[in-house]
Amino acid sequence: MRQLVRSRLLHFIIIGFVLYVVNGHVERQNQRVLTCLTPSQRTVLAADWAQVAGRAPSANELSQLVNVALDEQMLVREAMLQGLHKSDQVIIQRLLRDADFLGIKGDSQDKIDAVLAMDVAAGDEVVRRRLIQLMQHESALNLQGLSPSNEELDTIYTQRPDLGMVPLRLSFEHVYFDSSRSNARVRAEQMLRENTQDSRRGDVFLDGNHFSNLNRVAITSKFGEDFSLALASSATPIGSWFGPLQSAYGFHLVRINNRNKAYRLPLNELVPELEEIWRRERQAQAWNVYVEELRDNYKVDCHAKI
Amino acid sequence: MPIFASLEIAVFMRVCLLLVGVFGVVLAQAEDSSSVKISGSDLNRGEVRQPCLNRDPQRQVFFGDTHVHTKYSLDAGTQGTRTSPADAYRFARGAEIGVQPWTADGKALRHLRLDRPLDFAVVTDHAELFGEVEICQVPSFEAYSSWQCKIYREAPRLAFFLFNTQSSRGKRLGMCGENGDLCRDAGLRPWQEIQQAAEDAYDRSENCEFTSFVAYEWTGASANLANLHRNILFKNKQVPALPLSFVDTPSAPLLWDALDRECVNAGTGCEVLVIPHNSNLSDGYMFSLARDDGKPISVADAKQRARLERLVEVMQHKGSSECYYDPLNSADELCAFEQLPYSSFSDKFIGKILPFVSKAPQPNGGFIRDVLRDGLEQEQRLGVNPFKLGFIASSDTHIGAPGAVAEKGFLGHGGAGVPVGDTVPEGLPDDLEFNPGGLAAVWAEENSRSSLFEAMQRRETYGTSGPRISLRFFGGDASLPDDICERSDYVAQGYDHGVAMGGDLLLDETAEAPVFTVFAKMDAGRTGTPLQRIQIIKGSVGKEGQRDEVVIDIAGDTDSSAGVDLQSCETQGSGHPQLCGRWQDPQFDPTENAYYYARVLENPTCRWSQQICIAAKIDCENPDTIKPGYEQCCSAAHRPVIQERAWSSPIWYSPSEDMSEEVTKAGVKNENVTAEAQP
Numbered sequence: 010m011r012q013l014v015r016s017r018l019l020h021f022i023i024i025g026f027v028l029y030v031v032n033g034h035v036e037r038q039n040q041r042v043l044t045c046l047t048p049s050q051r052t053v054l055a056a057d058w059a060q061v062a063g064r065a066p067s068a069n070e071l072s073q074l075v076n077v078a079l080d081e082q083m084l085v086r087e088a089m090l091q092g093l094h095k096s097d098q099v100i101i102q103r104l105l106r107d108a109d110f111l112g113i114k115g116d117s118q119d120k121i122d123a124v125l126a127m128d129v130a131a132g133d134e135v136v137r138r139r140l141i142q143l144m145q146h147e148s149a150l151n152l153q154g155l156s157p158s159n160e161e162l163d164t165i166y167t168q169r170p171d172l173g174m175v176p177l178r179l180s181f182e183h184v185y186f187d188s189s190r191s192n193a194r195v196r197a198e199q200m201l202r203e204n205t206q207d208s209r210r211g212d213v214f215l216d217g218n219h220f221s222n223l224n225r226v227a228i229t230s231k232f233g234e235d236f237s238l239a240l241a242s243s244a245t246p247i248g249s250w251f252g253p254l255q256s257a258y259g260f261h262l263v264r265i266n267n268r269n270k271a272y273r274l275p276l277n278e279l280v281p282e283l284e285e286i287w288r289r290e291r292q293a294q295a296w297n298v299y300v301e302e303l304r305d306n307y308k309v310d311c312h313a314k315i
Numbered sequence: 316m317p318i319f320a321s322l323e324i325a326v327f328m329r330v331c332l333l334l335v336g337v338f339g340v341v342l343a344q345a346e347d348s349s350s351v352k353i354s355g356s357d358l359n360r361g362e363v364r365q366p367c368l369n370r371d372p373q374r375q376v377f378f379g380d381t382h383v384h385t386k387y388s389l390d391a392g393t394q395g396t397r398t399s400p401a402d403a404y405r406f407a408r409g410a411e412i413g414v415q416p417w418t419a420d421g422k423a424l425r426h427l428r429l430d431r432p433l434d435f436a437v438v439t440d441h442a443e444l445f446g447e448v449e450i451c452q453v454p455s456f457e458a459y460s461s462w463q464c465k466i467y468r469e470a471p472r473l474a475f476f477l478f479n480t481q482s483s484r485g486k487r488l489g490m491c492g493e494n495g496d497l498c499r500d501a502g503l504r505p506w507q508e509i510q511q512a513a514e515d516a517y518d519r520s521e522n523c524e525f526t527s528f529v530a531y532e533w534t535g536a537s538a539n540l541a542n543l544h545r546n547i548l549f550k551n552k553q554v555p556a557l558p559l560s561f562v563d564t565p566s567a568p569l570l571w572d573a574l575d576r577e578c579v580n581a582g583t584g585c586e587v588l589v590i591p592h593n594s595n596l597s598d599g600y601m602f603s604l605a606r607d608d609g610k611p612i613s614v615a616d617a618k619q620r621a622r623l624e625r626l627v628e629v630m631q632h633k634g635s636s637e638c639y640y641d642p643l644n645s646a647d648e649l650c651a652f653e654q655l656p657y658s659s660f661s662d663k664f665i666g667k668i669l670p671f672v673s674k675a676p677q678p679n680g681g682f683i684r685d686v687l688r689d690g691l692e693q694e695q696r697l698g699v700n701p702f703k704l705g706f707i708a709s710s711d712t713h714i715g716a717p718g719a720v721a722e723k724g725f726l727g728h729g730g731a732g733v734p735v736g737d738t739v740p741e742g743l744p745d746d747l748e749f750n751p752g753g754l755a756a757v758w759a760e761e762n763s764r765s766s767l768f769e770a771m772q773r774r775e776t777y778g779t780s781g782p783r784i785s786l787r788f789f790g791g792d793a794s795l796p797d798d799i800c801e802r803s804d805y806v807a808q809g810y811d812h813g814v815a816m817g818g819d820l821l822l823d824e825t826a827e828a829p830v831f832t833v834f835a836k837m838d839a840g841r842t843g844t845p846l847q848r849i850q851i852i853k854g855s856v857g858k859e860g861q862r863d864e865v866v867i868d869i870a871g872d873t874d875s876s877a878g879v880d881l882q883s884c885e886t887q888g889s890g891h892p893q894l895c896g897r898w899q900d901p902q903f904d905p906t907e908n909a910y911y912y913a914r915v916l917e918n919p920t921c922r923w924s925q926q927i928c929i930a931a932k933i934d935c936e937n938p939d940t941i942k943p944g945y946e947q948c949c950s951a952a953h954r955p956v957i958q959e960r961a962w963s964s965p966i967w968y969s970p971s972e973d974m975s976e977e978v979t980k981a982g983v984k985n986e987n988v989t990a991e992a993q994p
Contacts, residue, residue, distance in 0.1 A: 233839035257839035
């Protein structure tokens with residue numbers, strides 16, 4: 010054993026290994042360099058933005074655009090240092106298409122090598138997007154298995170009062186009086202007075218005379234807003250005829266047969282949705298932290314101060 | 316990050332991925348076994364869901380959008396769309412989404428919310444989940460100055476088609492494994508997210524408020540780059556492991572065969588519908604009468620086609636495909652509605668560079684009226700009609716905004732646009748010839764996947780150009796009561812004595828001419844624009860092959876004084892909240908094959924472009940007011956007025972006695988309303 014420890018061969022192996030690791034690390038660190046944007050690249054960024062936004066970006070907005078472009082450059086470089094472009098089939102197929110488009114001949118490996126040598130990968134929008142997508146996916150996977158505490162779920166439930174709102178729903182029937190015919194309102198009032206409500210004695214309404222479990226939006230869509238509002242705010246007891254209510258089509262005698270008031274689902278019935286919101290927030294946080302840390306690992310910092 | 320750490324993390328991630336995959340499979344199997352258990356229930360039509368409280372055996376109309384692109388469609392993603400499939404479904408249910416342009420820190424400069432939710436929506440991202448050419452934008456790139464790239468910079472779409480057809484025409488690219496499996500596997504993740512988003516959005520509760528379907532778009536083009544695009548819509552969550560893309564199945568017949576193999580006959584319970592769209596851009600190739608080998612289609616081909624392709628988009632963002640309009644020769648002036656000024660996408664972009672080379676729409680360019688007549692001819696030849704197409708409309712939104720089809724406040728579906736707010740708009744938010752698109756309307760018992768899908772299969776559907784017009788259409792014999800429009804049991808009479816839209820007239824030998832009835836109700840929910848008139852369009856092919864077409868007004872005012880003030884967009888004149896008509900065909904010839912469909916028109920209103928031009932205070936008489944970006948407000952091509960409308964699926968008549976038997980054999984007989992619906 011002692012001999013082994015003293016063996017020069019072992020020393021060489023250990024030193025060689027250390028040098029290999031250090032060299033690899035240094036090489037990688039040396040590749041972790043960002044290229045600051047040239048003035049003309051900044052002009053292109055500003056022009057692209059102006060094209061969709063309809064105005065030139067402010068100084069602050071331009072700084073943000075520059076930072077986003079630098080982050081993208083950094084993430085793509087990092088992904089390629091990790092070799093993600095060599096194992097992802099979407100990227101490989103994309104590079105093959107690029108090669109074909111350029112008329113590069115040879116087998117698949119030749120084509121890939123050729124386009125990689127031309128630095129097509131980092132310049133191809135599709136490859137760039139895919140690389141960043143892969144990194145985001147891996148970042149999200151880190152959170153698998155974590156779950157929110159009850160307090161965290163409770164906070165989201167309180168902060169998002171729109172979640173789990175179940176709207177008012179009404180089941181009702183009506184007798185319709187077409188206002189393009191004479192005396193629609195008078196005929197309706199008379200029927201109500203005589204208490205002879207029967208949809209067959211009214212005019213024909215294409216959508217029918219009975220409606221089940223409709224919310225306000227659905228009622229508005231079928232009858233218009235005025236009718237929908239009047240119906241929803243009516244305090245007439247269930248089972249009693251009332252009206253006439255006016256709609257976009259004419260007048261209606263109405264009887265509500267069932268009224269399910271609006272309410273909010275309790276927290277325990279919303280757990281999957283709340284967990285999903287929590288997960289999305291955590292993923293966004295984790296990604297931002299990762300990008301921040303990565304910036305520290307890159308040598309030239311040309312991020313603008315905002 | 317130290318080298319070892321990053322390596323270890325990478326390995327760890329892959330192990331996690333594998334575990335997640337295995338876990339997913341286990342979960343899926345567990346779910347499958349539970350679905351087997353419950354699938355015996357008649358109430359739920361084989362679905363794992365609660366029965367719907369709102370169920371009407373005489374059927375109710377549900378409005379939706381079956382053509383929606385999100386960030387997974389690269390042509391949407393490269394335009395800045397960030398809406399995910401889940402966001403698109405939330406939008407359809409009434410939530411707000413952010414719309415490009417985005418600030419650098421990720422805030423949307425525009426927002427959008429529907430004025431009322433949809434009943435159903437279908438995300439149909441391109442199956443070719445990657446594919447647009449970006450390399451031409453990098454000046455250092457060798458190919459930058461190539462002719463393809465020059466075209467690309469001038470006309471990105473054209474290069475997109477050039478590039479994609481070239482690469483997909485060839486063999487499957489190497490390194491994808493023996494059968495290309497490896498490459499297809501890479502597409503799994505977006506496909507799974509699309510399925511998951513559809514599952515999450517589907518309301519399986521008793522309220523039945525929203526339905527989603529798993530779907531994708533097959534983005535095919537013919538050899539001359541004409542549009543062959545088709546949406547592939549699955550009935551339930553039993554779907555192929557991967558979408559069959561144009562790369563996998565580079566022709567429509569190959570697509571149908573693959574769908575039969577991997578869905579219909581796979582024994583998994585998978586059911587599928589194929590919905591072609593934009594035959595107006597197909598240069599006549601979408602409904603080709605030839606097989607891939609150039610021979611005429613056979614009986615088996617026609618049957619397969621009729622079984623899978625049961626609906627067509629009659630209208631969407633990229634124009635109407637209903638009928639060809641020639642200003643000098645067309646009797647039906649209403650065919651001019653949203654007709655594109657070119658016959659294919661190549662012509663659109665060539666037109667921008669070399670206007671005189673661009674091909675205008677052609678009479679034989681694939682407009683649906685003619686395709687339906689081609690179908691009648693094929694039926695005479697083969698005994699089967701391969702083009703028995705019901706109608707829907709949709710948006711084809713590329714900003715992930717299903718149902719955003721209002722003319723007012725149109726943000727553009729292509730992504731390019733201008734922000735709202737205090738910044739000055741710089742022009743129209745979409746190409747002048749495009750429009751907000753339309754909606755699919757489906758007559759179904761309830762808002763569930765099985766009920767909607769079955770309605771689409773029997774073609775009891777119609778399309779609208781945006782408004783939620785209600786439209787019933789029945790065809791039968793003289794037993795349809797004379798006073799049917801006055802009867803409160805109109806619908807029951809219609810089903811009792813006739814067939815609904817999408818069906819076949821089954822006249823007995825002694826019957827006289829067929830009778831049709833159409834009932835329409837205006838959309839009260841939005842602007843409440845009244846209806847102007849109802850028309851029936853009849854197309855026929857005689858024994859000797861003579862083709863005929865008539866358009867008949869059956870209700871409303873043919874000489875309506877209704878109009879719109881172009882300066883204020885205010886509407887004038889009266890119209891009808893509801894319209895109903897009954898009509899017997901006076902020129903009926905029992906030896907001819909024929910189809911009949913209904914078209915309902917609203918009173919005229921301002922088109923989206925006119926609304927924006929007015930808001931920008933453009934006065935074409937005064938050149939000083941025509942700001943940059945608004946030049947097209949005053950171009951000859953600008954159509955300031957539209958008549959919104961709805962198109963019913965046709966009802967077919969066939970003289971052949973054994974036709975009904977033929978149809979039944981193919982499993983596609985249009986059912987009358989089920990027994991429970993009979994009054």
